[in-house]
Amino acid sequence: MTLLRVTDLHSRYGQVEALSGISFEVGEGEIVALLGSNGAGKTTTLRTVTGLHRARSGRVEFDGRDITRLVAHKVVAAGLGHVPEGRRVFPALNVAENLLLGGYLRRRDRAAVAARRDEVYEMFPRLGERRDQLAGLLSGGEQQMLAIGRALMLRPRLLALDEPTMGLAPQMAQQVLRVVRDIRDQGATILIVEQNAHQTLRLADRAYVLETGRIVLDGPASALAQDDRVKAAYLGGDPVIEAT
Amino acid sequence: MSEFVQYLVNGLTIGAFLALIALGYSMIYGVVRLINFAHGDVFMIGAFAGFGTLTTVGVSGGMAVPAMIAAVAVGALTTGIVGTGIAKAAYVPLLSSPRLALLIAAIGVSLALEEGVKVLTDARFKSYPTALDGGRIFSGAVRVTWGQLALVVISVALMAALWLFVTRTVTGTAMRALAMDRDAARLQGINVERLILTTFFIGSMLAGAAGVMYGLYYVQISFGMGFLIGLRAFTAAVLGGIGNLPGTMVAGVCIGLVQSFSAGYVSSRWTDVIIFGLLIAVLALRPTGLFGERVVERA
Numbered sequence: 001m002t003l004l005r006v007t008d009l010h011s012r013y014g015q016v017e018a019l020s021g022i023s024f025e026v027g028e029g030e031i032v033a034l035l036g037s038n039g040a041g042k043t044t045t046l047r048t049v050t051g052l053h054r055a056r057s058g059r060v061e062f063d064g065r066d067i068t069r070l071v072a073h074k075v076v077a078a079g080l081g082h083v084p085e086g087r088r089v090f091p092a093l094n095v096a097e098n099l100l101l102g103g104y105l106r107r108r109d110r111a112a113v114a115a116r117r118d119e120v121y122e123m124f125p126r127l128g129e130r131r132d133q134l135a136g137l138l139s140g141g142e143q144q145m146l147a148i149g150r151a152l153m154l155r156p157r158l159l160a161l162d163e164p165t166m167g168l169a170p171q172m173a174q175q176v177l178r179v180v181r182d183i184r185d186q187g188a189t190i191l192i193v194e195q196n197a198h199q200t201l202r203l204a205d206r207a208y209v210l211e212t213g214r215i216v217l218d219g220p221a222s223a224l225a226q227d228d229r230v231k232a233a234y235l236g237g238d239p240v241i242e243a244t
Numbered sequence: 245m246s247e248f249v250q251y252l253v254n255g256l257t258i259g260a261f262l263a264l265i266a267l268g269y270s271m272i273y274g275v276v277r278l279i280n281f282a283h284g285d286v287f288m289i290g291a292f293a294g295f296g297t298l299t300t301v302g303v304s305g306g307m308a309v310p311a312m313i314a315a316v317a318v319g320a321l322t323t324g325i326v327g328t329g330i331a332k333a334a335y336v337p338l339l340s341s342p343r344l345a346l347l348i349a350a351i352g353v354s355l356a357l358e359e360g361v362k363v364l365t366d367a368r369f370k371s372y373p374t375a376l377d378g379g380r381i382f383s384g385a386v387r388v389t390w391g392q393l394a395l396v397v398i399s400v401a402l403m404a405a406l407w408l409f410v411t412r413t414v415t416g417t418a419m420r421a422l423a424m425d426r427d428a429a430r431l432q433g434i435n436v437e438r439l440i441l442t443t444f445f446i447g448s449m450l451a452g453a454a455g456v457m458y459g460l461y462y463v464q465i466s467f468g469m470g471f472l473i474g475l476r477a478f479t480a481a482v483l484g485g486i487g488n489l490p491g492t493m494v495a496g497v498c499i500g501l502v503q504s505f506s507a508g509y510v511s512s513r514w515t516d517v518i519i520f521g522l523l524i525a526v527l528a529l530r531p532t533g534l535f536g537e538r539v540v541e542r543a
Contacts, residue, residue: 052427072430081431088428090421097417105433107414154433 003028003158003189004049004080009058011041011048018044020213021058026158031180031190033200033221035234036210042193043085045210046160049191050082051075063157077105081156085163085193087147091136095127098135098146102153113153120149123182141172148179158189165196177203197234201225209234246385251508252501257392257461259500260399261454265477266496267406267489268447274423274487275443277343281350282330284474285357286323286448290455291465292361293322295370308378309394312460316398319456320449327448328441335444336437354470361467369466372459395457402453403493406446410489419443423487472516476503479523485533495534 004026011019019041026032034042047053049060051072060068067075076082090098099120103113121128124145130138135146144164151159161180165173177199184190194200201207201221209217209230217224224230265287272280294315303311334349378390410416422429422439430436458473459465476499484495499519506515526534 050431052430072427073433073435076431076433084428084431088425088431090424090428092424093417093421097421100414101418101421101429101432101434104414104418150432 001028002026003063004191005059005061006045006049007059007061009045009048009060010056011044011053011058012056013044018213019048022210022213022215024208024215024218026189026191028157028189029184029187030206031184031192031204033204033207034191034193034210035195035197035200035207035224035230037195037233039212040210041213042210043162044213046082046084046162046191046193049075050080050160052082076154076156079154079157080160081151081154081158082160083147083151083162083164085166087140087143089135089138089143089146089150092134094132094134095138095146096131098150099127099153102150105154116153116155120152123152123179124149141168141176144168144172144176145179148176148183152183156188158191159183160191160193162193163195164192165194165199174199197230201230247508249386251504253386253388253392254508255501255504256497257395257500258503259497260396261457261461262473262477262480262500262503263493263496264399264402264450264454264457265473266480266484266492266499267403268451269478269481270484270486270489270492271419271443271447273481275419275440276335276339276346278335278346278350279478280447281347281474282353282357283447283451284470284472284477285354285361286327286330286470287451287455287458287474287477288361288465288467288470289326289357290319290323290452291459291469292365292370292455293452294319294456294459295372295465298373303373308391312391312394312456313398315460316453316456320453323452323455324445324449327451328445330448331441331444336440339437339440358467358470365467367467369464372463372465374463377460391460395461398453399457402450406450407489409446415439415442476516476519479519479526482523483526483534485535488533488535491533491535 002025007023009019009022022045034045036042044053048055051070055068058068059066062078062080065078067078070078090101096117099117100113103116106113121131126142127146127149130142135143138146148164164176164180168176173196180190180192181203192200192204201224204221206219207221207224208215217227217230265283268283269280272278272283297315297318298311301311301314330353334353335346338345338349378394381388381390381393410420418429418434418439422434422436426436477496480496480499481492483498484491502519502522503515506518
């Protein structure tokens with residue numbers, strides 16, 4: 001069953017066209033990757049889908065419902081979680097408070113939020129150990145775990161992740177991708193944006209390749225990993241993980 | 245010596261309401277990155293709402309404290325509603341416009357409020373009933389009235405309540421988060437526009453309460469009173485590190501003390517020269533405020 005269907009999505013920043021008609025689908029229980037170099041429109045795609053950025057035209061359907069014009073906080077309520085680029089944890093709030101806000105929409109049910117928070121601590125023991133620490137003082141990997149844990153507080157049906165391995169050491173990056181697979185195995189659907197094509201194609205079921213606001217290739221991840229054009233553009237040698 | 249103590253007492257009283265106004269500047273700046281130039285005028289409206297309450301219910305000496313509390317409550321509620329209305333009409337629609345548009349809107353709102361009240365009051369001064377000072381607490385060289393004590397107690401209670409709200413409730417935590425990262429707040433399902441209005445409600449309530457306290461302390465109020473007091477409170481907000489609430493509380497009291505001591509030992513004509521000299525010095529030397537950056541940057 002198709003959980004997310006994006007049809008001919010156009011989006012622009014000022015006069016600059018960022019998305020020139022993007023169409024893709026994410027099926028329930030899939031891990032789908034959006035690949036592409038810097039500026040290809042990956043982040044804009046996620047931001048437009050989750051309502052942080054307004055679409056010029058096109059359609060976004062989530063679970064059969066048109067969410068194209070929905071504002072971001074209502075998209076979250078509809079069951080679409082978004083872990084933004086750069087993690088964006090609240091730096092001067094502690095870990096527990098960050099998670100509390102992840103459950104903001106269920107704030108009337110304190111017990112449920114607290115119980116869910118304990119589950120997140122179980123999933124990420126490191127966060128449990130550091131629950132009273134300010135998020136800004138966590139390591140990059142821990143912040144990424146926190147950003148993911150925060151998005152999981154509402155048990156989203158679809159989790160959109162924007163470059164979750166950016167700036168992380170290779171080992172940490174692998175750990176994050178393992179977590180992503182676990183989340184899927186627990187029943188969520190994943191839409192992941194990555195520059196790190198090598199590892200992402202091993203994780204994903206299917207992938208789309210973006211170039212300057214268009215989808216130029218798509219198919220099963222295993223096939224794309226063997227595709228010469230993908231190899232030339234994104235897999236030319238060892239995976240490079242940039243440090244920020 | 246008794247002179248010094250007297251200035252200290254006066255300064256703490258003035259600081260008590262300056263801090264309340266400064267907190268509104270600080271909170272509002274936190275969530276919309278706007279210096280709300282109309283905030284001083286919201287404070288002025290609070291003073292008039294309190295005046296209206298007191299002249300309606302009438303006050304005799306024995307009822308001083310309950311009447312005072314009622315006036316503060318009505319003043320705060322009125323400005324809470326006015327401030328929220330201003331934000332909804334003039335600021336929220338401009339949230340995604342350039343910052344300058346917001347600033348100009350704020351100046352427009354400020355002038356509209358001032359001129360509006362000027363017309364409604366025939367540009368006349370009004371006087372709070374003086375029965376409200378409640379008499380002196382003790383006889384001696386230093387003059388401290390029950391009214392003064394009540395003002396300080398009300399102010400401290402309001403600040404404590406604000407602190408508990410901001411640190412202990414989900415909404416308060418969301419407010420702090422919104423000040424750090426608006427988009428990330430949206431992604432938690434926070435209705436940012438509504439939370440901004442809530443912030444305006446609370447910040448304006450504090451200013452309204454301060455307006456009534458000002459009237460109780462200085463007796464005379466007028467449509468133009470918000471301008472200068474607003475700027476002094478703004479100085480306190482900058483001094484405390486705008487967005488930093490505990491710093492703002494302390495700085496508000498400090499500015500009150502500066503005002504009182506400069507008036508006592510130098511001359512009240514020099515008070516604003518000293519306060520705004522301080523503002524310039526802080527902006528030039530420590531733009532993040534005397535208490536430094538409290539916000540931790542992303543690693």
